[in-house]
Amino acid sequence: MSDRSPPDAALRTVPEEALLRCADEPIAIPGAVQPHGVLLAVTEPDLAVVMASANATGFFGRPVDALDQVLGDADLARLTDGLAEGLTEVDPIRVQVAGEPVDLVVHRADGLLLTEWEPVPGAEQAGAAWHRRLPTVLQRLSAAATLDDLTEVLARDVRALTGFDRVMVYRFDAEWNGEVVAEDRRADLEPFFGLHYPASDIPAQARALYATNWMRLIPDAAYRRVPLEPAAHPLTGRPLDLSGAMLRSVSPVHLEYLANMGVRASMSISLIDRGRLWGLIACHHYAGAHRPAYADRTAAEFLGRTASLLLHTKVAAGEQSGVVEVAQRQAQLAAVVGRTPRELAAVLTDGPVTALDLIPAGGVAVRINRQLRLLGRTPPAERVGPLVSALLAAGAPVTDAVSRAVPSAADLAGTASGALVVPVGGDDFLAWFRPETVREVAWAGNPHLSKTTQTDDGPRLSPRRSFDAWSETVRETAQPWREHEVAAARTLAAALTDAALSWAAEDNRLATALQRTLLLEELPTVPGFALAARYLASAEDVVGGDWYDLVPLPGGRVSIVLGDVAGHGLAAASITAQLRHALRAHLLRASGPGVALDGLNEVIAALLPGEMATAVVVELDPATGEVVVANAGHLPVLHVTSTGTHLLAEGRGPALGLLDAAGYRETRVRLAGADRLLLYSDGLVERGRNGLAAGLEALREVVRLAPAEPQALLDAVLTAIDPPDIDDVTLVGIARS
Amino acid sequence: MERGSVAGRPALTVRGELDLATAPVLAQAVDGELSPPPRSLVLDLTPTAFMDSSGARELVRVARKAAAAGVALHVVAPHENSAVRLTIDLLELGAVVPIVASAAEIPAASAEREARP
Structure with a gap:
C-alpha cells in the first residue's frame, strides 16, 4: 500500500x-x-x-x-x-x-x-545524434498523408527528442473542449488516446497566452x-x-491538476493553425522531475511550428477521407438493395454491409414493410417508432440533441442523443442513432470506477475530475451529423423507397389477387340456416392471414371454417391459400372436424415448418341443428342461446404447427330456436383498449343484445366494436333462418 | 428488449409490444444470446404489453432454436399479464414453449453459476 x-x-x-x-x-x-x-x-x-x-x-x-x-x-x-x-x-x-x-x-x-x-x-540532453536526424523527422512530418499520420509522427518524435514519459497531441473543438488525437507513451502507461477534456481545463486566458507563447515547461510540478x-x-x-x-x-490550480494526474513534470507546445490555437503537444513525466535541455526544447518547439504550418493541408485531407468511405459504402448498399429488393430489412441489418456501416453511429433501426429491425445500440424496440414519429413531428429528423427536440426522450440519451431519421415511404424509416458523446469516450476502463493505477512510482490518478466537468458540457448531445452523412442516408432512403414501392405494389397486387380467391364470392345456401361473412382488410391494405370457408360435405352436412395464419403480406397469403385448400381436402375425407385439423396440422409440420396458424371448424348438420366444433388454438366460438352467451371452451387443441401430432378434440352443441354462432378473428378483439380479455367480454355483451339474423348481427358487432384497422378482421355468423 | 439476469440465469426482458413489427427484434436478440449458447436462457414477458400471433410464432421459433442449441429455455408469463398470458393459453403454446408463471418457478441456477459476469 x-x-x-x-x-x-x-x-x-x-x-x-x-x-x-x-x-x-x-x-x-x-x-x-x-x-x-x-x-x-x-x-x-x-x-x-x-x-x-x-x-x-x-x-x-x-x-x-x-x-x-x-x-x-x-x-x-x-x-x-x-x-x-x-x-x-x-x-x-x-x-x-x-x-x-x-x-x-x-x-x-x-x-x-x-x-x-x-x-x-541537470538538464536531459537528447544529444547531437537526434539533431542530425532532424531532416528525416521534418521529412516524416511533411510526408504524413493524413492528420492522424501527422499528429502521430509529431507525438513520437517529440517524445524521442524530449524523453517525456507521455507525449499527446491534443486538439480543440469549436467550444475549446479537447481530445487526445495522438499519443506516444511509456509502454506500461495507461493510454489517454481518445480522452476528452473540458474547455475549463485550459481557461481562456491560458489559451490566449498559448496563442502567442509557443512553449511552456514545468520541470518539477x-x-x-x-x-x-x-x-x-x-x-x-x-x-x-x-x-x-x-x-x-x-497557477497553483494547474499544479494541483498535474498532481491529481500524477504528473511530475510537464511541457506543452502550441499548435497554431493560421493564427488560431488548434491544439497542443502536451508532454507528461511521471517518474520524477524532468528538464530537457534548452536546445532540445527549441527543437521540439520547431517541430510544433512546422506541424502547425502543415495542419490545414492535412485537416482537409482527413475530412475528405470520411466522405470517400461513406460514398463507397453507399454504392455497396445501393447494389445490395438492387439485388435483393424483397428482403430489404434483412439485407440492411444482416448483410455483409449493413446500414450501420454506412455512417459512423452507435446503432440503426430499419423499419421496412412495417417490420422493425435493430442493429447496434439503439433505444428499445418499443421506443423507436414513437421516437422517430416525434422527431419527424418536431421537424428535427437530423439532430445531435434529441432531448432538445423531444424532451420525453431524455432517458434515451445513452443510445439516442443524436438521431438521423429518413422516412422510406408510409410509416417506414431508417434511423441512425448516436449515443451521448460522453459515453462514447474511449476510456480504458469505466470512468466511474477506480481510475487509480498503481505504478512503480506510486498511485497515479487519471483526470476523472476533468471527465466529470467535460460530461456536463456535452450531456445529452452526440457527435454532430456531417453533411455528407445526411446526404448518404437520404440517398439510401430514396433507393429503398423506389425499390420498396415497386415491390410492395407488385406484392400487394399478387396478395390481393390471392386473397380474393380465398374469399367466397357468395356463400353456399344451407337449407334452414342463414349465414353471413365479413372480411375487412387492414388500413394499409396489407393482406393479412385471415381466411374463412364453407365446405359442403357428403350427406348434407357443411363445414364452416375460420382461420388465421400468423404474419402478413404475400408470404402469409400464400400459406393461407395452401392451408385453406389442404383443409378442404381433409374435411371432405375425415370423419369429423378434429381429425381434419389433425391432418392440416400434419401438413404444416411436414411442409411449412416454422409457420403457425389457428383455425376453428364448425360442422353443422342442417337437418338436426347438431354442431361439432373443433378448435386449433383459435379464439373460442361464441354461442348465443336462450340461456346466455357462451364462449366455447371445450373441443380445443394447440395452434396448428406447434406439435407433430396434436389430437384435436371436439365438442358438440345444438342450434335451436334463435341460437346463433359467431366465428371471428383476433383482429376484432385483441387490440382493444383493455386487451384481449376485455375485448372478448365486450364482444359477448354486444352479441347478447344484437339481432339474431346473421347479416344484422355482424353489422351490429362491427358498429359496436369498431376494431382498429391495423389488422384484418373476419367474421362469420350462423343462425336458423 | 433488455438483457439482464433472472433467477441467476441470463435473461431477455421484453417490454412493449411483441407483434409483427417487433418479432424480428426478438429474433435478433435471441440469436445474439444463443451464440455461444448459454446453459439456460430466461425470456421474461412480465412487462410485455401485447402479443399477437406473429409474436407467438416467434416465441415458438425461439423455443425450437433454444432446444436445438441445447439451451434450457424458461419463458416467464404471469397470469396477471392477461394480455400475453391469454394469448399463450389460447394457442396452447405451452405444448412447445416452456412457460412458467413467475421467476420463482424457475429452478435455481446457483449450482450452475451462470449469471452474467
Whole structure:
C-alpha cells in the first residue's frame, strides 16, 4: 500500500470554486518564477538589475546589481551585440557562472530586458545524434498523408527528442473542449488516446497566452515558487509581465491538476493553425522531475511550428477521407438493395454491409414493410417508432440533441442523443442513432470506477475530475451529423423507397389477387340456416392471414371454417391459400372436424415448418341443428342461446404447427330456436383498449343484445366494436333462418 | 428488449409490444444470446404489453432454436399479464414453449453459476 492519501481525498482537495477562480487568475503576472533558473530584469543599455528572483543571490554567490558583475567580457560582448542585432539571434548564450555552463535566454517586456539563467547541468540532453536526424523527422512530418499520420509522427518524435514519459497531441473543438488525437507513451502507461477534456481545463486566458507563447515547461510540478524582488515593477508600479518568460511560475490550480494526474513534470507546445490555437503537444513525466535541455526544447518547439504550418493541408485531407468511405459504402448498399429488393430489412441489418456501416453511429433501426429491425445500440424496440414519429413531428429528423427536440426522450440519451431519421415511404424509416458523446469516450476502463493505477512510482490518478466537468458540457448531445452523412442516408432512403414501392405494389397486387380467391364470392345456401361473412382488410391494405370457408360435405352436412395464419403480406397469403385448400381436402375425407385439423396440422409440420396458424371448424348438420366444433388454438366460438352467451371452451387443441401430432378434440352443441354462432378473428378483439380479455367480454355483451339474423348481427358487432384497422378482421355468423 | 439476469440465469426482458413489427427484434436478440449458447436462457414477458400471433410464432421459433442449441429455455408469463398470458393459453403454446408463471418457478441456477459476469 502507498503512504499517500487516497486518490479521492486528493480530488477533494481541489474545491469546485478552484476551477472558477482559475479563469480569473492573473497567469501572466504571477510575481514569481520556477526554481530551475534565475530571472534578472535589467534596464537597457546599462544592464542594471531592477528586479530579481529571490534565488539570484544564491545562484550567483552574491547580490547582483548589474550584469557586468556576473558576465565575463566575452559573454557580455555577445549579449550586447545580440541586443543590437535583434533578440532572436541571441538565444541561448552559453555562459559560465561559477565555473558551470548556463544557458542565458533574453526577451523584452514592460520596457525591461528579462534575462533568464538556466544551468545546463541537470538538464536531459537528447544529444547531437537526434539533431542530425532532424531532416528525416521534418521529412516524416511533411510526408504524413493524413492528420492522424501527422499528429502521430509529431507525438513520437517529440517524445524521442524530449524523453517525456507521455507525449499527446491534443486538439480543440469549436467550444475549446479537447481530445487526445495522438499519443506516444511509456509502454506500461495507461493510454489517454481518445480522452476528452473540458474547455475549463485550459481557461481562456491560458489559451490566449498559448496563442502567442509557443512553449511552456514545468520541470518539477512539486516546485516552490521563487518570488520576484521587488514584487512590483519600479517604473510601472505593477507586477512584471512574465507571459514571455520560460521560468514563469504557473497557477497553483494547474499544479494541483498535474498532481491529481500524477504528473511530475510537464511541457506543452502550441499548435497554431493560421493564427488560431488548434491544439497542443502536451508532454507528461511521471517518474520524477524532468528538464530537457534548452536546445532540445527549441527543437521540439520547431517541430510544433512546422506541424502547425502543415495542419490545414492535412485537416482537409482527413475530412475528405470520411466522405470517400461513406460514398463507397453507399454504392455497396445501393447494389445490395438492387439485388435483393424483397428482403430489404434483412439485407440492411444482416448483410455483409449493413446500414450501420454506412455512417459512423452507435446503432440503426430499419423499419421496412412495417417490420422493425435493430442493429447496434439503439433505444428499445418499443421506443423507436414513437421516437422517430416525434422527431419527424418536431421537424428535427437530423439532430445531435434529441432531448432538445423531444424532451420525453431524455432517458434515451445513452443510445439516442443524436438521431438521423429518413422516412422510406408510409410509416417506414431508417434511423441512425448516436449515443451521448460522453459515453462514447474511449476510456480504458469505466470512468466511474477506480481510475487509480498503481505504478512503480506510486498511485497515479487519471483526470476523472476533468471527465466529470467535460460530461456536463456535452450531456445529452452526440457527435454532430456531417453533411455528407445526411446526404448518404437520404440517398439510401430514396433507393429503398423506389425499390420498396415497386415491390410492395407488385406484392400487394399478387396478395390481393390471392386473397380474393380465398374469399367466397357468395356463400353456399344451407337449407334452414342463414349465414353471413365479413372480411375487412387492414388500413394499409396489407393482406393479412385471415381466411374463412364453407365446405359442403357428403350427406348434407357443411363445414364452416375460420382461420388465421400468423404474419402478413404475400408470404402469409400464400400459406393461407395452401392451408385453406389442404383443409378442404381433409374435411371432405375425415370423419369429423378434429381429425381434419389433425391432418392440416400434419401438413404444416411436414411442409411449412416454422409457420403457425389457428383455425376453428364448425360442422353443422342442417337437418338436426347438431354442431361439432373443433378448435386449433383459435379464439373460442361464441354461442348465443336462450340461456346466455357462451364462449366455447371445450373441443380445443394447440395452434396448428406447434406439435407433430396434436389430437384435436371436439365438442358438440345444438342450434335451436334463435341460437346463433359467431366465428371471428383476433383482429376484432385483441387490440382493444383493455386487451384481449376485455375485448372478448365486450364482444359477448354486444352479441347478447344484437339481432339474431346473421347479416344484422355482424353489422351490429362491427358498429359496436369498431376494431382498429391495423389488422384484418373476419367474421362469420350462423343462425336458423 | 433488455438483457439482464433472472433467477441467476441470463435473461431477455421484453417490454412493449411483441407483434409483427417487433418479432424480428426478438429474433435478433435471441440469436445474439444463443451464440455461444448459454446453459439456460430466461425470456421474461412480465412487462410485455401485447402479443399477437406473429409474436407467438416467434416465441415458438425461439423455443425450437433454444432446444436445438441445447439451451434450457424458461419463458416467464404471469397470469396477471392477461394480455400475453391469454394469448399463450389460447394457442396452447405451452405444448412447445416452456412457460412458467413467475421467476420463482424457475429452478435455481446457483449450482450452475451462470449469471452474467
